[in-house]
Amino acid sequence: FIADVEELNRRVIAGELDISKVSFHLLGHVADRYRLLRSGSALGRGCGPLVLTRRECQPAEVAEGTTALPGRYTTAAMLFRLFMAERGGSDIDTVQMNFADIPDSVASGDVDAGVVIHETRFTYRQKGLHCMQDLGQWWEETTGMPIPLGGIIARRSLDPVQVQIFDKALRQSIEYAHANQDKALGFCARYAQEMEPDVMKKHIALYVNNFTLDIGDEGEHAVRFMLEYGVKHKLFPHNNLEIVDSL
Numbered sequence: 001f002i003a004d005v006e007e008l009n010r011r012v013i014a015g016e017l018d019i020s021k022v023s024f025h026l027l028g029h030v031a032d033r034y035r036l037l038r039s040g041s042a043l044g045r046g047c048g049p050l051v052l053t054r055r056e057c058q059p060a061e062v063a064e065g066t067t068a069l070p071g072r073y074t075t076a077a078m079l080f081r082l083f084m085a086e087r088g089g090s091d092i093d094t095v096q097m098n099f100a101d102i103p104d105s106v107a108s109g110d111v112d113a114g115v116v117i118h119e120t121r122f123t124y125r126q127k128g129l130h131c132m133q134d135l136g137q138w139w140e141e142t143t144g145m146p147i148p149l150g151g152i153i154a155r156r157s158l159d160p161v162q163v164q165i166f167d168k169a170l171r172q173s174i175e176y177a178h179a180n181q182d183k184a185l186g187f188c189a190r191y192a193q194e195m196e197p198d199v200m201k202k203h204i205a206l207y208v209n210n211f212t213l214d215i216g217d218e219g220e221h222a223v224r225f226m227l228e229y230g231v232k233h234k235l236f237p238h239n240n241l242e243i244v245d246s247l
Contacts, residue, residue, distance in 0.1 A: 002191060004098055005150065006071025013073070018155045019166065023071070024148040025078040028227050028236030033156055035163070035242045036215070036223070039171040040152035043211040043219050048136015048147045049076035050121055051083075052106050052129045053113045059087045062132060065112025067092060070099035075149050076115045078235060079135040085233075103127050117149075119203045145222040146211070154244065164247035174213055215243065 003011075009026040011017050012034070019037075027036065049070075053062065063084060069077040077094075084092055095111060102114035107127045115135070116124065124131065136147045152170065154163045177184035188200055211219045220243060227239035 004071075006074055006096070006098075009071060009073035012153070018158060019152065019163075021150055021152050023073055023075045023078075023150050024223060024226055025075040025230070025236070026073040027151065027153060027223075027241075028230045028238055029073065030153070031227065031238035031240050031242070034153040035156055035244050037152045037154060037163070037167045037170065037244050038214050038246055039167050039174060039212065041211055041215050041219060041223075042149040042151070042207050043146045043215070043222060044149075044206065044209055045140055045146050046136065047121075047149070047206045048134055048139060049079060049115050049117050050124065050131050051080065051113055051115055051133040051135065052103065052120075052124055053132045054106060054109065054129060056130050057132060059084060059133065062113045063088070063092050065093070067094050068097050068102045068105050068111040068114040069094050070102060070115060070117055071096055074099075074117070075147075076117050076135070078230065079139060079147075080115045081235070082229075082233065083133060083135055083138055103129065118207075119199055122199050122202050143222075143225060145225060146218065148219070148223045148226050149207075151215070151223070156242070160244075161247075163244055167244050168247045171213055174208070177208075214246075 005021065005023055008020050009022050012020050012022050012026060012030055021040065051062065069080065071077060097105065099117050102116050103120055103124055105111050106114040106129055113132065139147045185197065185200060224241050227241055230236050231239045
């Protein structure tokens with residue numbers, strides 16, 4: 001089934017799902033119960049969440065208002081809190097909402113700022129919004145690493161070989177989509193928030209990359225660093241990452 005990433009995060013926290021896409025922030029809460037698959041992750045450069053406002057402003061001004069987040073357990077929420085904490089904004093008024101509703105809520109003035117993910121990085125200017133901070137850029141400049149956004153995890157209690165078979169099938173699916181992009185775009189159009197073909201192509205090109213096929217050594221290092229960083233800042237309890245072996 002398909003659901004907003006924060007719904008998936010919460011259902012994994014509740015122990016309802018055997019295999020699921022989740023935010024890497026969430027993995028820090030369940031790494032003792034779930035393994036990360038090698039395929040299906042979203043990592044990269046120039047693809048991080050954005051902090052949007054109605055006008056140009058500074059972090060101190062954002063800290064005084066209300067900010068919409070796309071879910072408590074999203075990586076976007078984690079990065080926002082870390083970024084603002086470094087600038088003295090440790091106690092910020094936030095509200096949680098579906099990621100698709102955030103741009104309009106910022107534009108209408110319902111909230112003072114919003115952290116957006118996915119296709120909105122390509123379309124926010126159409127709503128007259130400003131980017132106060134690219135959180136991915138901040139992460140890359142601070143750590144020198146690609147930003148881990150989300151991955152696919154499997155319950156540790158599942159049969160390891162079955163999980164390896166699933167992981168291999170997932171990689172084959174991604175390879176097929178790359179080789180048959182017209183078919184893949186048609187499938188994506190059923191679920192995309194932004195229907196313009198050019199926006200969908202940009203979205204896919206940015207978020208579906210070599211890390212998606214296999215997380216690799218660089219991606220694994222980035223995820224381990226993020227989990228250690230989160231534990232150090234007491235955002236979650238676990239950094240014992242385990243990645244499924246290739247079949």
